Amino acid sequence: MSAVETRETTQGQGAIRELTYLEAISEALREEMRRDPAVFCLGQDIGAFGGAFKVTDGFYEEFGPQRVLDAPLAESAIIGAAVGAAIEGMRPVCEMQFADFIACGFDQLVNVAAKMHYRQGIAVPMVVRLPSGGGFSGGPFHSQNPEAWFLQVPGLKVVAPATAADAKGLLASAIRDSNPVCFLEHKGMYRSVRGDVPEGEYVVPLGSARVAREGAELTVIAYGSTVAPALQVAEELGEDIEVLDLRSLCPLDTGSILASARKTGKVLVAHEAGQTCGAGAEVAALIAAEAFEDLDAPVRRLTAADVPVPFSPPLEQAVLPQAEDMKEACRELLAY
């Protein structure tokens, strides 16, 4: 993975330091706020407290209460006010305290923000930060991965970085984009994932997947929390496995997906969200339709079971996809 990261970061200008995924998100946000006075944050407990996960730690002191706005417990008002402020030329970055709470602001996101430009030609440059994912006994309401809902909604961009560098580069792009962008940041990676990140200006374009590992026999298509396990599994199996990190789910880099699928002829799509109608369903359907002639094996999916994410560790582990399951799925496909 580091090899890839190095290639990545050479795109940046600044010196390279190792940051956690969370520090990288924080840095991108801080730098964008310094760069552009229109950028401001809106969310619960993000001010003096610095946010439930401390992503905006120190922001209140640097940017003041106006640009680091502590919102009431009202997600619809948060998203709706962000839409209005964005239309008036601001660049709001909303924080959902947990991604799960987007269900409480869902209507404003899917009906107001997403359809605005198509209907009226009014751009809505806003970002909704979504601390998502499970694996730490968050239970059914603090572990959800809601990206598939957004993917069914034309007008929303959706990104889900897997590395610290991408976390910084994609958030910068999301903030500069003229559309509503759902930014999925996996809570489990906040402190566990670290990597080289360039100082200062560093932008990763939305819509481009990243070949995290090159290989010729099998492609594992992953994003967010399943990328690191995919790389680990590939190493451990010592096979010629390619790992494609989607990074953006919308726009989806169909070119890279199909190129890799055609090259290896065998694909495993892996994500932490549930299976039915998940992003993996779309990717698998795409490959099955467009790369049919080149497939040497059925496209497999490795996802969470279609149940709420349970609290108790043994239950949660049984539900969420594990590296071992991925290894097994890769073996089966390689042997197919």
Next chain:
Amino acid sequence: MSAVETRETTQGQGAIRELTYLEAISEALREEMRRDPAVFCLGQDIGAFGGAFKVTDGFYEEFGPQRVLDAPLAESAIIGAAVGAAIEGMRPVCEMQFADFIACGFDQLVNVAAKMHYRQGIAVPMVVRLPSGGGFSGGPFHSQNPEAWFLQVPGLKVVAPATAADAKGLLASAIRDSNPVCFLEHKGMYRSVRGDVPEGEYVVPLGSARVAREGAELTVIAYGSTVAPALQVAEELGEDIEVLDLRSLCPLDTGSILASARKTGKVLVAHEAGQTCGAGAEVAALIAAEAFEDLDAPVRRLTAADVPVPFSPPLEQAVLPQAEDMKEACRELLAY
């Protein structure tokens, strides 16, 4: 279609009459309310007014204001109150004035209703009726097909009848089910679709697809508003095309889907909802994974374009899947 309908309806006890899709829904609801005092309706303008589409016309007179409850403009309260009433032993049937408004009660549906039994073993027997779909210049907010959102949520059952008989039989089953059921009734079919429906007790089990037309060369998998066009296209092409009407999206009748796919080796999945992460993605991914060896052609999808449903007729027609597009897709697959 009628041949199939006849086979269907022979399952019923009562005499057969031809009813519209809307009349069939009304009849199921009325008969369930007569059968079980716990069944009641909750929604906007469903009382004295009889509902925006007149589904509950005459109910207020027969059952009174308590069991045909005019709700305020508050979808979260409607769904939330239904959850509570269901837990207390009632069987609420909520009407969203348009399916699009489920986004306003989304959180109660996906976080409260759907997860209740898994978390606490508390059954929530309720139905949410969703007048869905486009084709009549309803515009971006009165034409949506939100089923894919529900399919990503474990704990929700989802049905979408395509015939008058199924509309009656599936609604009866949904009301008798012990879980939250999203009942998608396509507005465009309310009066345009008619068919034989048995009087009295008539139940179609959730989770079973229906072979609407038998064939050996190609399977068109459809539900809701794409079933009739599929049958029409099959007739017009005069080819040996099988049409599988899913009827239930959750539980999904994977057995019938795979059996048909293996038999014909060629599949077109058609629905009116948008493509990305739609029900068609799941069905295509399922077939690509499980029927890989039996496929003679790539699984194709015919869906709405991934844009909001526009208002103006030429725009809307361009966006929604048309019978001609389906015919073309079938030809291509047959020729593959």
Next chain:
Amino acid sequence: METSVASAVVDRRANPSGERDLLERADRRELLRYMALMRASEERAITLYRQGKIPGSFYDGCGQEAISVGAAFALAPADRACILHRDLGAHLVRGVTPDRYLANYMGRAGGVTGGKDGNMHFGDRRLGCVGMVSMLPDMASVACGLALAMKMRGEPRVAMTFFGEGSTANGQWHEAMNFAGIHELPVVFVLENNRFAYSTPNELEFAVDPVERARTYGFVGVVVDGNDVEAVFRAATEAVERARSGAGPTLIECQTMRMHGHGAHDDMSYVPAEMRAEWARRDPIERYRSTLLEEHGFSADEIEEILSAVSDEVAAAAEKALAFPMPEPAAAFEGVFAEEFEPLGDGSAPWSRWAHANGDGANGGGPS
């Protein structure tokens, strides 16, 4: 005249809500004209609907003309508005011409949304408007966001939005009111209590008149006769001045009645005949016409001339609208995503105050 105008201007500054007259003769002309223009445009639209030239459904604001006209008339060019489905008058005041309104209903390329959206789901971004979504009252939070941006930048500008009384039952309404109250946003909420939400009467929408709630959100709530255009205008002017001066939001309840069905398909059988008759006697246009005749020295001829000019305008607009082509199917696939950000433009502000106020910052000093 000059001096009286000048002094009038001074008066308006000194005491916007005071006894002295905020309106010049020309303003009154305009108030009548816009109400008549709304009525005539909607009547023309109904005809087009009956002729099958309008796809989908049809909604109008018959009987409520005084509200959208009177409230929007208080706005400055750089102010912003989220206009709802009974409020064609506000679109007209901000500068939307009837042909573009009719074309929008007919789904023509020349309509405000170019056929992307229909009926009242439009707003002209070049005129400082954000068109409504169907989900009610979502625009209330959007208006708060517009106001929040103005406040953050220290601009003396105001956002105005409208909603029906039924919409106040929705959680979105509460979140917007509460948020506006906490941050004392420069926003004006115009509540149109037309007695019904579709077929649902007030008593099934709430137990207490929602205007009572304004105080519990920390701002002023006032009730006005929604069929008296000058009363609505005065209340709106006070509210706009309050917002512009940094004193926070206002909730204005306009008491009125929806004189047509919820949509053209609705025969209003649920409305008692006496109720309809009683409100018919309070028709806002008829009332204002008498006021102008009796209190403001307008002649019958002058008023006739205004009204006939309006019908000529609408007739011409209909011709123009019918001449617009339908959009090209290819357009359906464009515009899901924005390539770049473009700010809203400013709206027309026909109130004479703004002509006099040029450059004194009263236009909000915003982008123009």
Next chain:
Amino acid sequence: METSVASAVVDRRANPSGERDLLERADRRELLRYMALMRASEERAITLYRQGKIPGSFYDGCGQEAISVGAAFALAPADRACILHRDLGAHLVRGVTPDRYLANYMGRAGGVTGGKDGNMHFGDRRLGCVGMVSMLPDMASVACGLALAMKMRGEPRVAMTFFGEGSTANGQWHEAMNFAGIHELPVVFVLENNRFAYSTPNELEFAVDPVERARTYGFVGVVVDGNDVEAVFRAATEAVERARSGAGPTLIECQTMRMHGHGAHDDMSYVPAEMRAEWARRDPIERYRSTLLEEHGFSADEIEEILSAVSDEVAAAAEKALAFPMPEPAAAFEGVFAEEFEPLGDGSAPWSRWAHANGDGANGGGPS
């Protein structure tokens, strides 16, 4: 005793909210015991959390014991409750034993949810409770639904739910209040104003105390000292009686303070030291202990005996909880859908009234 009890019973019927005493000596014992049991159980849980035996996060209601205990004590067996995250006392009053609470936090098979859900996201359906979801305050509408069913069936039963002051900013709160007001539902809303929503102080949550809004929804709102268990109990009893008699909902604001962090991870650095100190002096358990000593003739020994019995109970409960196995992984895949409907059971109702009231229908005559 017999007679005094009897007359006490009569008094309660005659005048539940009157001056005469609703509580017998045994009831006061129980009020103290349940508060102490909540405090001790949560302290034990914090230790388990620190020992790494509790996965995920930890939340407690330290300082708020008087609210959940006092309010739940007013409920009859067949009443229903949706209990929130600061309200362990209400679970204990309804009959949840500390071992099952601790086991739930530890994700054990013996926990109330069997490991499916954690921390305070539980409710024992066999005790008439529907466990909370995280999304606040969604349970308010669910409680309205429980009450709606009771009202539809004409049962003299009541639903009670709790929420923090921060949750009142959410649209769900408004929709529930408005719906309850329109239909005069037999529901009691207990608002716990503990000054903060996580780190957010009242002034950033709302401009006006939300209890003011009750009137605008058409029902009674009262404010009580949330650290005075008998004051909470009296207000709850009045509210429950009001609901049971068909007179509609009540919103009870309990003024209190969250004495621990939002969760165990939160050091409350945002709370001024003086504020903490001042509220520490108002500790509800210490206060009630003195009340019992000074006004109700309890002896220090008696109280010591109550408290030591509580610590023994909690110690035993912890042992038992730690002995429960973790759930089998296979259980994770079960229960997404219900096979059949099963009604909720009734809860314990330790208030002496119910012992005396047996069969007089005061238990709501619901399923039992």
